Each structure stands twice: as C-alpha cells, then as structure tokens.
Amino acid sequence: MNTLVLLLILFFGGGLITYFAYKISKIIGDILIALIGLTGAYLFFQIDIHSLVSIKLAGLRLGLGFNGFSWIFGLLVAILSPLALIYSIPYMKGRERLEWFYMLFLFVIGAMFGILMARDWVSLFVFWEIMTWSSYLIVIYSRGKGLDKVGLKYIFFSAVGAYSLLTAIVLIGATIKSLYIGDLINFFGVLSLKNQLLIGILLIIGFGVKAAVMPLHVWAPDAYSSAPMSFTSLFSGAMSKMGIYGLILVVINMYLNHGISSVGHWLAWFGAITAVMGTFYAIIQDDAKKLLAWSSVAQLGYIVTGIGVGTKLAVFAAIFLALLHGAFKGTLFMAVGAVERQAGTTKFSELRALIRKMPYTFISTLIAVIALAGIPPIAGFIGKWMLYESLITDGHVWLVVLLFLASTAGFLYSYRILFGLFLGQEEDDYKDVKEAPVLMTIPMLLMALFLVVAGTLPGFVFKPIAQSMEALGFADITYQMSILTNSWGDMVDMTYVAMALGVTFVVFLIVITLVNRRGTRYVTTKDIHTAGEPPSEDDNYHFALDFFKPFERAIAPVFKYSMTRIYNVIGRGVEDFFQFVRRFYTGNAQTYALYVVIFFAILLLLAKQIF
Amino acid sequence: MNYVLNDRESAKIVEFIKNFARKNSLWVLAYGTGCGAIEIPPTMTSRYDAERFSVRGAATPRQADVLLITGYLSVKTLKRVIRSYEQMQDPKYVIGFGSCTINGGMYWDSYNTIKQLDLYIPVDVYINGCMPRPEAVLAGFAKLQELIGRGQANGWRHYKENLEWYRQNQRKLIKNWKMPDYNW
C-alpha cells in the first residue's frame, strides 16, 4: 500500500483503535499512542515526494500527495506530533475521558497530514473540517467554567473561515471547472480580476482564521490557553501553520506568481499590526498560558508579514520562522504545562522561583524564550534577521519599525515568562514541587537542543526550506551552512557569533568560578537586602502584580484610542452576532454538522444560477 | 613556580596591593541610624567632598565596604544593623559615629538604646563628638584608610572568630531572635 494512504490510515484508524484501547487499559493506550506517533514520523520520512494517489469518488477526482512545499510543513507536524504525544502521556495521566481526547488528538494529526497531502480543494476542505472539529472538541474537553464561550468563539470563527473557504471552493469549481489546487494555481492568471480577488480573499479569510491574522485572531488566545497544554503545543505549534501553509499557497502561488503583489502587502500590514497588538496584549496578561497564546498571535503576525512581503528572503524567513515557532512555542507550551502539572497553576501572581525545583524545564524554557525573543546565538535570531533584512532591502521601512516595536516589546513578556515562573523569591508553598516526569522533559529538551543547533548551523534547516522554496517557484535559492546573506550582500556568520559569545562566556565562567572559590557561597532568596528588615517566615517579597504597569501607562493611549475602539466595535458586533447565532448553535455537534451539509447543498444548488 | 607562588614575600606584595585597592575604594552603606546621618550629606557633597578620598555611597550592603553607625542605636535598629552588617561582603569595616556609639552619649539612661556598640558588632574606628563635624568624619575615614593600608582593620575577622561572644551579647538584647543563620 502507498505510504501516503498508510499514513492517513495510521492516524485515523489508530485514533479509533486508541479509543478502544483506552477503554481496555490505560497503559496499552499510552504505549499505543506513543507507537502511533513515532510510526507516523517514521512513515513520513519514507514518503516519496513525487508519489501521488488518485481516487475517483462520486465523479470527483481526488488526489493525495506531498509536494516539495507542503513537505516542509509535514516535517514540522511529523516531528512535533510524536513529541507532543509522548509529552501528553504523563501530562494527561489521571484525567477523564482519555480515549476521547487521544482519538481526537490523533485525528487532528491525521487531518493535518491530510491537508498537506491534499491536491484538490475537496479533500483539503474535508480534512480542514476534521481538524477544526476535532480541535474544537479538544478545546472544550476540559469542561471548565467559561469554556462554552471559548469554544463558541473558536467554532464561530472557524465556521466563518470554513464558509468562506467553501464559497471559494464553489467559486473555483464554477469558474475553472477543476477542483485541483494545481489547476487553480496554473490558471489563476487567466481569471478575471474580480474572480481573482474574490477567490483569493475568501481563501485568505478561510486560512487567516487558523493563522490568527488580526481581525480574525479573537478566538486564538482563549482557545490556546483552554486546551490541555499537550495539545496546545501542537495546536499553536503546528496547527496554526496550516493557516500559514494556505496563506503561502494563496499569496505566493496565486497572486505573486501572477504578478499581483498588492494583496500580499496589505496582508503584510495586517501581519505587522497583529504582531504589535499581540505583543502588547501578551505583556498585560497574568496567566502564562494566556501570555503564550497572545505571543503566538504576535509570532504568527511576523510570519504573515514575511509571506505578505513575498520576496525570496522574506518567504524564506517566514517558513523558517514557522518551523521555529513550532519548535519554541511547542516547547514553551509544554513547559507551562509541566509547571501547571507540578505546581498546580500557571498564574504569575501565584507562582514563583521554581528554578531549583524544575531545572530541566527551566533550561528548555530559557532556550525557547531566547529563540522567541530572537536573541543570538539561538535560532530565533536567524528568522528575525532574515525577515528584517528582507524588509529593509525591499524598502518596507515602516513595517520594519512596527516589527521592531513588537520584537522589542516582546522582550518584556519574554522576561515575564522566565521571571514569573522560575525566578524570584522562593515560597514555602512550592517547597515540594518536583521536576516533571522524564517523558515530559525529554521532548522539551530535544526541541531546545534543536534550537541551539539550528542557531549556529542553520544550514540543516535551510536545506529542506530551500527545496520547498523551489517548489513554490522561487529560483536560485542559495544558502550556506552558517552564513546568512541579504540581497545587498551583507552577511552574518553565525559561527563567529556563537564563537565570540561562547568563548567569552566559558572563559569568564572559569574565571568567576575559580576566583575566591572558598569564599563564594550560596544563600537563600530570603537572605536579601531589605533595608535590614529580616523577613519573617510567611513574608514573600516576590514582585508579580502589575509587573509592567509603567509600560502599560506609557502605551495606554494605544489601548485607549485605537485598539479598544476597534476591538469594542468588533467585539460588540461579534457579541451581538453570538447572541443571534446562539439560537442556531444548540450545543449538539450533529446539528452543526447538519448546518454545514445544508449550507453546502444550498451553495451547490445556487452555484449554477449565480455564476 | 610553586616556590614563587608560596613565597611569603610575594604573598605580602599581593596583600599590599589588595589593601591598597581596598583602602582607596571605600563604599559606604547608606544606612542612617540616628541623628548623625544628617552629617553625611555635607560630608559627601560639594562642601567637604568625601569622594576625593575615594569614599562614596553604596546602595545595598552587598556592594558596601563600610558600615557607618551614625549615632544612637535603638534595640530595634540594632537587629537591622546586625543583619545589614552580616550581609556585607568581607572585608568590611565599621565606623562608630558620635558619642552615642561609644558610651551612650546623651541617651545614656534611655531604656531602648544601646550604650556600647562594640559589644554587638566589631568597630574599627570611632569618631567622637555629638555631632562630629564633617571634618571629623573625614579624619575618621583617613584613619580607617591608614588602618586598612597597614592591614590592621580586621574587625570582620574578629567578628568571625568570636561570633559566639557577639551572638551572646546580641541575644541578650534582642529577645525574639528570628534571624536567619549566618552561614560563613
């Protein structure tokens, strides 16, 4: 059997088997999902990029198969999903309805592979919807307070996306009489401008929902932070990249390759504003999950900007950042999940000083945060560098300024994560917190290791990206193992950066450790300068509330004059719409499915009359 | 090589250099205990300019070298002073400032101020007067520098060696001893 089909069967069939396996025994189920995850990764690497499966179904010609470009996203899914699954085993231990959770989890992974494999719009849409519904059910899996609203928000926006996707697909079917993605890309130039814009923008909305681009981002922070963290690492790390995948398909393959760059530039502006606002909102959060969720929105903004600008280096940077975002945000969500599991909360105002209790979690968080902030020599810097250079060399100065603002303000929440969770004054409440189980720390540490290696020798990552770029239609992709170059010929050699930093660090580490070694001692965090006041047992001077209050005061007008108004108008409109929609949304999944079917049927019926 | 490093003469030279640096860089902990603290601003600012003698302020005990006990010390403050002193990094020096630190001064019969500072923390230099004028303070610093240069300002070592005796005195006054342990 073809490996493509095998891969899909593995996840969808495996999902069903897992359901029953968990009914029988938890241990069998745990082993099974780890095996499925690893086998999936193994099968993925066995896939021949050029293999193609054609299925004829009810008059529709469906095709499955990777191309060079979707393979790179498949790589992300294939590597991240087994790690997330392995991480999930100890993380979810003791929770109810595990069979349900893992079945949906595997469905999501399978659907993501399906989306990347899909060569025609129908199977893409089917897998897209499987992914959406499974993830929706996982979001509301925890049955917490207020989750209904979160789920509703998510499914509402997903429905908007799905409907616009569907409309676009119907339009495509009506105009070019072929549902193959490749056909649309080839014949896109032939279409009338009206159709070009309509199809493209509908597709952008459809994909943009998953990529959480600015007006459509409302669902993301809540949904990311409400799902179990083991799933969120995949949700934010890989699933949001499906939206990015679609956006690249539309912006690069359809528009840019047929000479239309203005749509992309508009999208770039949306991306930059998303980055800034996402960062600002991340700064004012008190919950680590919420912070990371907003930060995901911001990071996706960078990627969208890169795609929108559409130059060679920019798209290269966007894909690189998309891969990296999968790695570091996956790590961060895993780390926060580990903290949640071990310490019981993720609120900055409650947590403090876990560094001595959870050192491995701290190290992986540290590296992931450095990557997030884009500081050399960790890999995040490379993506940022390429993005900035591409924008500067291409003359998009204001976009660079916006992104720089977002990135500098990003240091604020980067520090917040590390300080809020791991640093500060130790608290007796967390005296007995232990390091997370090995199965949880290993995936985090592996990804952190990847980030370090990719920082100094990014060529390993550049290689598959360059291949995918060629599949996208960019010619002359050159890359070197550790040297980055922009179109003006300026370059950065990452080995020198790593060497300068590393050698100085190590030399002075030796110096500072050896000098006066006998007189150096460790004191507890209670023994601090407090103007001589000896702190009593129950005193804790940890600083966590209103952490960035001065900064909030400084940027208050931004919230007050621009964002709040837009947000309120949108929010109020959306809320009103919710009230209206609520009547249709009975909370029963079957009813929703019925709606989709009815809508699809109506569209098909009307399509002939309209076009 | 080994011979050179262990040589007493070279150890002496190293010690001389260290003492030279120490005496020419006195960072004073900004900790005003009594009314004498009002003499510190004129000492530090334009009029008397202690900085030309390499004396400058430090914000926290971790950075400071000199603890200046400016005047009377109530029992409540004593607890804080001991803690601040123990948080300072060796070598550290104490200057008792004003007659209150020497023998109680005008508070000799107060129920709540200590009469003799060197029972509780080791004092390297006393400056008498009530208040000592900034000139006297500068003279005190000069004396301290002289002692450091000769390697005789060893109050901190004395404190370490006789910790039990000091603790006994301190505990006699501070009844509710809830201080973190001083692990050397």
Next chain:
Amino acid sequence: MTFWQTLGAVLLTILIAFISGLFYMGIRRKVIARIQNRYGPPLHQNFLDVMKLWSKESNIHHGIMQHLAPLWMIAMGVSTLLFIPIVYNSTFWANFTFKGDLILLLYLMVFGSLGFALGAGQTGNPNSAIGVTRGLSQMVGFEIPWVMALIAVMIQYKTTSLTDLVAWQQQHHTWIAFQQPFAFLAALLVIPAMFRYSPYDIVIAPSELASGPPSEFGGKYMGLMMSSGSIFMFAKLALIVDIFLGGATSWLWMIIKTLSLYMIPVLWSAINPRYRTEQAIWSLWRWPLIFAVLGLIIASV
C-alpha cells in the same frame, strides 16, 4: 592573518576598550564633580574599585543564574566590540567586523541585559525585578527611534554593514551625521537612555530602588559587571562613531571621537533629575521619534 595574530588583535582590542572605558568612567566622575564644584575622585578611581571588588574575600550568590549573570554581560560586551570596526582599513584590527552587520549588533546588544536580568530576577530582591521591568520598558522606548535612525542610514546607503558605512564616509571625506542630520539628532537624543544616565537612570535609581537589578551583586560579581560595563560602553560609543561620525583611521582618533561623544550624555546627565518610567518612554517617543521619522522619510524618498 594567522590565528595567533587575530587572537592577539582581539585580546588587545578588549584590553584597550576595557582600560579606556574605565578611564572614561573616571573622567565622568571627575567632570560631574567639577560641575558640582567638587574636587572629585582621581581618574583611576574605577580601576581601584574594580580591583577592590575582585579582592573581596567572600561572595554570595542566590543560585546558578545569579552566578552566570555577569557572564552574559561580558559575553555581550566583548562580542559587540568584536563586531564593530575600530580602525578603518586595518587588517590587523579587523577582528570579526566582516562577519556581522547592524541588525546582528542591535540584537547582540540586548543579549547581556536580558541575561543579567535573569540573574537579577533570581536574587529574589523585589527591587531587582522592578528595576528590570523599568529597564525593559525604557528599552522599548529608546529602541524605536534608535532603530529608525539606523534604518534611515541603512536604506540611504543601501547597506547594513558597518564596515561599508565607515568605508563610505572615509572615501567621501564626510560624516553621515552631516548627510543624515535628523537621524543623527535622534540617535544623539537617545544616547543618554542607552547609557542609562540621568534623566534616564530609572533602572539603577539608587535612592528609590537601592541600585535596582545589581542590588544583590557584590564582590567579584560586581567587579565583572563593572569590567564588562566599561567594555560595552566603549563598544556602544564606537558603534555610534562608526555610523555617524565617520569611523576612525587609528586608535587615537577613535579614542578622541568616542570621548567627545561620551561627553554629551555625561554633561546632559549632570544637570538632570530622574524621569518616571512612563515619562521616560514618552520623552523618548516625542522629539527623538519625530527626528527619526523625519530622517526615515528623507532617506526613503
């Protein structure tokens, strides 16, 4: 250039930057003392301070991150210095200048502060954390006009490489400060914030935060911090000299230019009180930002 020559040049550069940085700080203390009608400490006072701090006989740390904290600073200071061209057209003093560009430097320059912030955070002292939040907020304030000024220069000269900028200025016998006056003005107004001198000394703020982030650092940790601070200060000055003031053809010129440039934040700080955090951010987003926007518009037109 053999390996040993490069290594020698690197070490010499670091040494000269260290010595001149400490002397600059001494000059600053002297200048401020003279402004306040004081005699002031001797010029070599900072050397004595560093020596004394290294000769402390006991040192404490609150955990591994605090132990590592000054190391991030010195790693940043040294690597920043190595990527900045000091002497124009000199193969011996080239260091790593051909291996990096301005964007790298921008990010490299926050490496140490963030690493140090982690160490400051681990001390458990609330003052440290407050100082860090202030510093980060202020960083957002000054990075925006600063980056805009740099981008203006970059797009005007179509290069992001410092060596190219220096070469252009040397070949045309002019300074970018004259070619791009608005960007230079913006950079100039931002320098006090970059050096965290008054009125932008909200991070250290000795009277309210007890010196902020370094409040738990003493002895050798403080000593290494002062050493790295002097190197990094020289690197920052050299960077601005390279971008706007035409670089230097010899070490002497570099020292003259950096020292005169250094006098600007020093004199400005000598007569200023301290801002509050949001005031600092807003003051940076007023005139510097206006000049930077003007510079950017001129450069991109």
Next chain:
Amino acid sequence: MADLTYENKVILEMREHFRDKIIETRVQRERRVVMRTSKDNIESVLLFLKEKMGFLHLSHIGCVDWMEENRFEIVYILWHPQEKINVLVKVDIDRLNPVAPNIDYIWPQANTYEREMREMFGIEFEGLVGPRELILEDWDDLPPMRRDFDTLHYVMENYSFRSGREDAQNVREVIANRTGEEIPEFAKKYSR
C-alpha cells in the same frame, strides 16, 4: 486685650449642649480652650466638636501619667481650621484598669496615637485594630512611659557602660550641686 469671643462661645455652646457632662471648662489663653469630660461622654463630645463646632482636625492625642492620683489623663487636641482655635479635651481613666474608648472611626489618624499609648502606657482601647508593636520590639517589661517604670534600673540591668563615663549618675543632682540649686522633693524621686 485679646478678643476671646469665639473661645467663650465654644465654652458656652458646649455647656449648653452637654450641661454637667462637661466639667472644668476654661480659656487657658488666647486660642486655647481646655475642657474635661468623663470617659463615657468623650466620644459624643468629640463627635459634637467635629460635626457641629467645626473642629475638623485632630492634632494629637497625649497621655499624662498622674501616678500619685492613680489616673491617666488622656488629652485630645483638636484644631479649628477656620477660627484657628485649639480645644484640649481631657479625660481621666483609672490607672489600675486603663481602658479608654477607641475613636479612630472619627479620625483615622487616631489609630496611630492610640497604638502608641497602648504600647507606651499600656492603655487598652476598646476595639482597636492594628499590630501591638509600633515602636518597641519584643518588649516584655512594664510599659516604659509609666512613671513607675524605673528606667535607670532597667538600663543598668540590661546595658553595660564603658568605664570612665563620669556622668553615669544622676545628672539632675550634678547640675544642681554645681549651681547650688535645691531640688524639690517630688523631683528627687522621679527626676530620671
């Protein structure tokens, strides 16, 4: 001669309103009115002075230890911002059972004064909230401001003196001997 109309008016009005609950009213000097009331009426007197008479500001609460008469005298000093007049309201409480009403609901700043008196004189205020320690720390002796607390004895017991201190004796006596002054009988006992 100073104009004492408002001072007299205060007294008249208070007398009229409180009748015999106010005792010993007098104008001590210009802008200073002294009156005495009992422990049970002090709250209503203070409230009346604040709400009706316009003595909005509580300047101070003091305490005097009249050991021989076996009473504490608590003095509330109020200030009229418009007329610029002080009123001193005095209350006697029993020294053996020193309990006084708490008035920090009238003036919040009274809380600190009351805590200080609780610490220094051992006077309990009914329903006073706040840590017991204000200035002293870990004090387990008699409240130090009481006159029967022997300061010198306490000092000699707890602190040691450096030898050579000449005036570690009765200063009052030394000075009196120097000038040939005669110390009154009551002062001899409590002149420390």
